[in-house]
Amino acid sequence: MGSKSKKIKKLQRKLKDLRAQLDADDGAPKVSPLAPTGFPDLPVVAGVRFAAAAAGVKYAGRTDVMLAVMDTGSSVAGVFTRSATRSSNVLDCQAKIGRASTDGAAIIVNSGNSNAFTGRAGDGSVVAICAAVAESTGLPPERVFTSSTGVIGERLPHERITAKTAELVAGLSAGGVEQAARAIMTTDTFAKGAGAEVTIGGKTVHIAGIAKGSGMIAPDMATMLVYIFTDAQIAQADLQTMLAGLTNTTFNCITVDSDTSTSDTLLLVATGASGVTVGANDADFETGLRGVMRDLAHQVVRDGEGATKFVEITATGARDDAEAHRAAMAVANSPLVKTAVAGEDPNWGRVVMAIGKSGAEADRDRLSIWFGDILVAKDGWVSPDYREKDGADYMTAQDLCIRFDLGIAKGTATVWTCDLTHGYITINADYRS
Amino acid sequence: MGSKSKKIKKLQRKLKDLRAQLDADDGAPKVSPLAPTGFPDLPVVAGVRFAAAAAGVKYAGRTDVMLAVMDTGSSVAGVFTRSATRSSNVLDCQAKIGRASTDGAAIIVNSGNSNAFTGRAGDGSVVAICAAVAESTGLPPERVFTSSTGVIGERLPHERITAKTAELVAGLSAGGVEQAARAIMTTDTFAKGAGAEVTIGGKTVHIAGIAKGSGMIAPDMATMLVYIFTDAQIAQADLQTMLAGLTNTTFNCITVDSDTSTSDTLLLVATGASGVTVGANDADFETGLRGVMRDLAHQVVRDGEGATKFVEITATGARDDAEAHRAAMAVANSPLVKTAVAGEDPNWGRVVMAIGKSGAEADRDRLSIWFGDILVAKDGWVSPDYREKDGADYMTAQDLCIRFDLGIAKGTATVWTCDLTHGYITINADYRS
Numbered sequence: 001m002g003s004k005s006k007k008i009k010k011l012q013r014k015l016k017d018l019r020a021q022l023d024a025d026d027g028a029p030k031v032s033p034l035a036p037t038g039f040p041d042l043p044v045v046a047g048v049r050f051a052a053a054a055a056g057v058k059y060a061g062r063t064d065v066m067l068a069v070m071d072t073g074s075s076v077a078g079v080f081t082r083s084a085t086r087s088s089n090v091l092d093c094q095a096k097i098g099r100a101s102t103d104g105a106a107i108i109v110n111s112g113n114s115n116a117f118t119g120r121a122g123d124g125s126v127v128a129i130c131a132a133v134a135e136s137t138g139l140p141p142e143r144v145f146t147s148s149t150g151v152i153g154e155r156l157p158h159e160r161i162t163a164k165t166a167e168l169v170a171g172l173s174a175g176g177v178e179q180a181a182r183a184i185m186t187t188d189t190f191a192k193g194a195g196a197e198v199t200i201g202g203k204t205v206h207i208a209g210i211a212k213g214s215g216m217i218a219p220d221m222a223t224m225l226v227y228i229f230t231d232a233q234i235a236q237a238d239l240q241t242m243l244a245g246l247t248n249t250t251f252n253c254i255t256v257d258s259d260t261s262t263s264d265t266l267l268l269v270a271t272g273a274s275g276v277t278v279g280a281n282d283a284d285f286e287t288g289l290r291g292v293m294r295d296l297a298h299q300v301v302r303d304g305e306g307a308t309k310f311v312e313i314t315a316t317g318a319r320d321d322a323e324a325h326r327a328a329m330a331v332a333n334s335p336l337v338k339t340a341v342a343g344e345d346p347n348w349g350r351v352v353m354a355i356g357k358s359g360a361e362a363d364r365d366r367l368s369i370w371f372g373d374i375l376v377a378k379d380g381w382v383s384p385d386y387r388e389k390d391g392a393d394y395m396t397a398q399d400l401c402i403r404f405d406l407g408i409a410k411g412t413a414t415v416w417t418c419d420l421t422h423g424y425i426t427i428n429a430d431y432r433s
Numbered sequence: 434m435g436s437k438s439k440k441i442k443k444l445q446r447k448l449k450d451l452r453a454q455l456d457a458d459d460g461a462p463k464v465s466p467l468a469p470t471g472f473p474d475l476p477v478v479a480g481v482r483f484a485a486a487a488a489g490v491k492y493a494g495r496t497d498v499m500l501a502v503m504d505t506g507s508s509v510a511g512v513f514t515r516s517a518t519r520s521s522n523v524l525d526c527q528a529k530i531g532r533a534s535t536d537g538a539a540i541i542v543n544s545g546n547s548n549a550f551t552g553r554a555g556d557g558s559v560v561a562i563c564a565a566v567a568e569s570t571g572l573p574p575e576r577v578f579t580s581s582t583g584v585i586g587e588r589l590p591h592e593r594i595t596a597k598t599a600e601l602v603a604g605l606s607a608g609g610v611e612q613a614a615r616a617i618m619t620t621d622t623f624a625k626g627a628g629a630e631v632t633i634g635g636k637t638v639h640i641a642g643i644a645k646g647s648g649m650i651a652p653d654m655a656t657m658l659v660y661i662f663t664d665a666q667i668a669q670a671d672l673q674t675m676l677a678g679l680t681n682t683t684f685n686c687i688t689v690d691s692d693t694s695t696s697d698t699l700l701l702v703a704t705g706a707s708g709v710t711v712g713a714n715d716a717d718f719e720t721g722l723r724g725v726m727r728d729l730a731h732q733v734v735r736d737g738e739g740a741t742k743f744v745e746i747t748a749t750g751a752r753d754d755a756e757a758h759r760a761a762m763a764v765a766n767s768p769l770v771k772t773a774v775a776g777e778d779p780n781w782g783r784v785v786m787a788i789g790k791s792g793a794e795a796d797r798d799r800l801s802i803w804f805g806d807i808l809v810a811k812d813g814w815v816s817p818d819y820r821e822k823d824g825a826d827y828m829t830a831q832d833l834c835i836r837f838d839l840g841i842a843k844g845t846a847t848v849w850t851c852d853l854t855h856g857y858i859t860i861n862a863d864y865r866s
Contacts, residue, residue: 085789085797117785117797119814152782153815262789335768335853336861343862349585352550356518356695364518364550381552382586420768421862425855428769429776 034302034310034398034418035190039178042195043206046231047071047271050176051168052183055160058112058150065161066180067168068107068227069137073272076105076145077239079247081264087116088123089146090263092130096142100236105143106133107227107267108161108168109184111212115148115156116262125158132162136169147225147265149186149212181210184225187427188212188303194295198232198288203276205232207288211296213303226251226266226296230289233272238280243268246286250293253325253415254301255332301416306423309341311416314403315360318411323360325413330358331402338420341400346391348376351402366407371395467735467743467831467851468623472611475628476639479664480504480704483609484601485616488593491545491583498594499613500601501540501660502570506705509538509578510672512680514697520549521556522579523696525563529575533669538576539566540660540700541594541601542617544645548581548589549695558591565595569602580658580698582619582645614643617658620860621645621736627728631665631721636709638665640721644729646736659684659699659729663722666705671713676701679719683726686758686848687734688765734849739856742774744849747836748793751844756793758846763791764835771853774833779824781809784835799840804828 048070052063070076078097080090108129115122130144137144148156181191192211197204213224234242243266251266268289270278278285302310313332318324331337334354340347348369355362365380372394375383394400481503485496503509511530513523541562548555563577570577581589614624628641646657667675676699684699701722703711711718735743746765751757764770767787773780781802788795798813805827808816827833 081789083786083789084791084793084795085785085800117782117810117814119798119812121814152785153810262786335857339858339861342858345862349550352518352585353516353695356514356516358517360517362517365552367518377550377586379552381550381554420858422855422858424768425772425775425853425858428772429778429854 031189032303033308036299039181039191040193040195042177042193042208043197044174045206045208045229045271047074047273048229048269049172049174050180051171051173052176052179053164053168053171055110055164057110057157057160063179063183064111065164065168066109066183067133067165067172068180068229069169069172070105070269070271071273072104073102073233074105075102075234075236075239075270075272077236077243077268078145079243079266081261083262085117085262087114087148087263088118088126089115089148090265092126093145093147093265093267096145098236098240099142101143103143104137104139105145105269106137106139107145107147107269108133109147109149109225109227110161111184111186112150113148113154113156114150114152114263116152118153118155121155125156128158129161132165136165145267147263149184149225149263152262177208177210181212184210184212186212187305190303192296192299192303194292194299196288196292198285200232200276200278200282200284203274205230205274205276205278205285207292209292209296211300213300224251224261224264224300228266228268228289228292229271230269231271231274232276232278232285233274234270234278239268239270241280242286242289246290246293250290250297253413254297255329255415255417298416301418304418305427306421306425307418308398308421308423309419310399311341311418312401312414313417314401314412314414315406316403316412317405317407317409318413319361319409320411321413322411324411325415327355327358327360327362327404327406328413328415330354330360332415332417335420338417341395342419342421344392344395346371346376346388346395348391351404352377355404355406360406361408362406363408368405368407370403372401464622465736466741469732469735472614472624473626473628475610475626475641476630477607478639478641478662478704480507480706481662481702482605482607483613484604484606485609485612486597486601486604488543488597490543490590490593496612496616497544498597498601499542499616500566500598500605501613501662502602502605503538503702503704504706505537506535506666507538508535508667508669508672508703508705510669510676510701511578512676512699514694516695518550518695520547520581520696521551521559522548522581523698525559526578526580526698526700529578531669531673532575534576536576537570537572538578538702539570539572540578540580540702541566542580542582542658543594544617544619545583546581546587546589547583547585547696550586551588554588558589561591562594565598569598578700580696582617582658582696585695610641610643614645617643617645619645620738623736625729625732625736627725627732629721629725631718633665633709633711633715633717636707638663638707638709638711638718640725642725642729644733646733657684657694657697657733661699661701661722661725662704663702664704664707665709665711665718666707667703667711672701672703674713675719675722679723679726683723683730686846687730688762688848688850731849734851737851738860739854739858740851741831741854741856742852743832744774744851745834745847746850747834747845747847748839749836749845750838750840750842751846752794752842753844754846755844757844758848760788760791760793760795760837760839761846761848763787763793765848765850768853771850774828775852775854777825777828779804779809779821779828781815781824784837785810788837788839793839794841795839796841801838801840803836805834
């Protein structure tokens with residue numbers, strides 16, 4: 001087949017993709033091709049109840065506020081965006097996290113408006129929402145945590161939310177977690193949940209988490225928000241240590257577009273209602289929690305804007321784990337690697353380029369690269385046994401692994417990303433709606 | 434107009450854009466809409482001659498090798514990619530730069546193959562090319578500088594280049610600079626040149642430069658290469674200091690896609706043939722040279738893959754100049770800012786986000802943002818006088834200025850970038866050709 005007819009075929013495929021995109025844009029939101037088949041059956045976590053309501057913050061005809069209320073005895077841990085321009089909600093949560101309180105607690109989240117870069121008025125909105133939840137639940141305001149996600153820089157009509165707190169409290173139920181997950185969606189194309197059961201000393205504790213996000217930040221909205229609940233009993237300081245450690249190998253290892261939200265929030269609640277105490281270094285519990293966190297992190301990538309491929313990138317042989325992470329993230333964030341993945345092009349030269357620019361110690365003649373199990377490059381050049389056709393065949397899969405060994409020392413890291421497609425441009429170059 | 438009909442209009446516009454793209458892809462390479470009207474009339478620089486030839490390294494029916502030969506008395510300075518996986522050519526140039534030799538010198542550059550990640554064979558190709566040029570010119574091999582640009586990881590057929598060195602030397606002419614600029618193009622849509630004349634002590638010295646590049650690295654090729662020549666007489670150490678300083682405010686301030694090539698090279702040659710000596714701190718000469726470097730840097734951005742907008746981003750009020758540069762580059766590299774520019778969306782919330790993630794010191798309540806002369810945001814919120822329509826009208830221009838003041842101290846920086854469009858995806862998600 002000549003290069004001309006190949007080109008025409010490729011363009012026809014592109015036009016077909018665009019037409020499908022246009023159709024999708026014109027009707028209901030398309031669901032990511034990487035979405036799981038449905039919302040999982042999550043275990044019930046004793047000591048926490050959920051509710052959702054339609055407050056009309058921005059969207060019509062859908063729920064847009066969720067409330068979770070935790071019983072007395074709950075510890076709350078949190079990690080947050082490091083953005084210098086983070087939202088009023090994040091600043092308020094950070095001020096409240098870390099007290100060793102075992103009062104009850106509440107989390108209230110709205111979609112449609114991020115309350116970010118809304119000046120002092122934004123601070124006031126947080127105070128008003130916390131006061132209303134405190135009044136409706138009988139909890140102290142310093143035990144109410146808020147998140148907001150959606151458009152930046154527009155006043156949050158918090159009166160629409162405070163008008164709903166009594167209705168939300170009346171509707172609280174232990175089984176309301178899926179409704180909560182749906183209420184916090186913005187550009188997400190599917191609701192995200194994950195759960196685990198862990199046996200500790202013959203007794204079972206439960207973990208259930210929900211998340212939203214489809215870009216680090218996206219069409220004016222799309223902060224990543226994550227809320228995870230367990231009925232294990234864990235002291236606040238231990239819970240915070242555990243959360244921070246596990247975040248480094250889960251949520252801090254994903255990237256859709258390298259842009260970091262002003263509102264990213266991850267809260268972890270231990271209600272203690274199971275009566276099972278978990279210490280700081282309980283390996284079984286950590287394994288269960290890590291699984292839930294990794295599953296939710298992967299779901300965020302699988303809902304990445306315009307994503308058609310899910311890519312795991314593993315670096316080994318680096319000077320240390322931090323350098324491995326840096327090199328892997330450079331590959332995961334490279335627009336040229338991500339467009340090559342979109343085009344199903346086994347373009348290992350772009351992987352070399354991204355490793356080279358990462359700042360991690362590297363040496364041309366010690367670097368090896370694999371696509372799946374296929375050794376593509378080693379000893380400073382393409383592998384003698386590598387056949388371009390094998391690489392091209394591999395790249396047609398939906399889930400891909402790119403692995404490289406720097407040959408320097410023992411540092412390793414694994415990160416996850418998606419491809420960069422016309423869909424991303426279409427979503428983000430749109431007018432602000 | 435309803436939001437539905439707006440959406441349809443928008444989609445129709447998008448389809449029209451894609452059809453135009455398809456038409457362009459199908460025929461001859463489209464020229465960037467941001468291209469200058471033609472190649473400039475460059476001043477003749479005494480002491481240097483140019484030639485180009487068609488060696489068939491990869492392309493057929495076009496020139497793909499350029500040679501520049503400088504007379505005795507020439508100083509050569511250079512700055513190079515910091516990539517850990519840089520090419521054999523870059524390593525060889527770095528080893529040769531910095532000698533205070535005033536022998537003659539030669540620069541030979543091929544397009545079509547980058548000789549990067551080609552193992553020891555790549556080192557051998559550089560040696561072979563330098564030897565052939567040395568033989569044809571009578572220069573010592575350590576005064577021959579090479580660059581290669583094109584596909585990564587394929588053996589450079591250097592014998593096709595060495596077979597042409599005698600022909601190239603025979604064809605050298607003082608007026609051959611435009612042909613040289615054309616021979617080094619890869620995915621560039623126009624040849625890039627800039628020149629200046631500077632009067633020093635009543636005498637005139639001349640500066641002429643050429644460049645190639647349309648991504649930091651691109652469809653397997655598109656390294657940035659820059660060669661600038663002057664007939665001023667400048668000691669090698671002074672020339673190197675001058676070049677490094679001016680690079681920081683010109684070429685190190687542009688970004689197309691945040692990806693850094695394995696082969697970026699900038700060589701500056703002072704032949705001394707004008708007989709006019711220029712010292713280390715000659716302000717007039719530096720102004721002329723800075724103008725040439727900035728002009729070439731802007732041309733690279735204007736030929737950015739898929740670019741339809743040229744964007745100047747200025748940061749003021751930062752802790753220091755380095756923090757200003759970091760914040761400005763975070764805005765310039767943000768996919769969400771770049772897609773907003775493509776969509777003509779005055780989306781200042783994404784600018785806030787990018788500043789926040791940059792790591793530069795920032796404070797929501799001290800930050801101000803302008804689009805052109807329009808004050809968009811201040812005091813931690815949208816400016817009370819700002820009208821969305823004014824911002825939207827401004828964004829329709831082809832050349833844009835985004836400016837922000839951090840309100841912390843006196844640091845400033847200006848950088849340049851382009852938008853991120855469907856064109857970028859189309860170019861880079863293509864099969865490897």
